Amino acid sequence: MTDKSVDSNETDAASTVTAVNGQIEDTLKTLNESIGSDASSLVSEAEAQAQALAKTLARQDAVAHLRRMQILSETAFSVAVSKQANGDIAAGEAIMKIAQEALRDARDMVAEL
Numbered sequence: 001m002t003d004k005s006v007d008s009n010e011t012d013a014a015s016t017v018t019a020v021n022g023q024i025e026d027t028l029k030t031l032n033e034s035i036g037s038d039a040s041s042l043v044s045e046a047e048a049q050a051q052a053l054a055k056t057l058a059r060q061d062a063v064a065h066l067r068r069m070q071i072l073s074e075t076a077f078s079v080a081v082s083k084q085a086n087g088d089i090a091a092g093e094a095i096m097k098i099a100q101e102a103l104r105d106a107r108d109m110v111a112e113l
Contacts, residue, residue, distance in 0.1 A: 013061045013109060020054040055113065062110045069106035073099040 027050065031043050076099035084092035 013058065013065060016061055017054065017058045020057055024050040024054055036069070059113045062106075062113055066103075066106040066110050069103050073103045 024047070027080060028047055030042065030060075076095050080092040080095035080099070082092075083095060
């Protein structure tokens with residue numbers, strides 16, 4: 001597991017949120033243009049629902065990422081212990097450090113939502 005794959009997953013989650021937010025903005029703009037001021041309360045309600053949906057989708061993506069990182073970290077720890085048992089202490093410590101950082105980053109992503 002590399003920092004690049006973690007960055008890629010975080011970038012994917014961020015781009016998903018950005019894409020959903022862009023779709024929400026486009027939909028709201030279209031709604032505002034097509035309906036009169038009499039329906040502004042409907043637009044506000046739709047906006048709140050769309051934002052709630054975007055947040056839910058982002059959270060689901062972050063939680064799924066965290067689960068993947070937990071599984072990968074468990075595997076990495078097993079490899080690290082094996083490396084250390086075979087006398088390669090430095091490699092084992094490096095693997096553990098990378099796994100811990102990836103797991104911490106995934107937890108932070110979930111906590112931010």
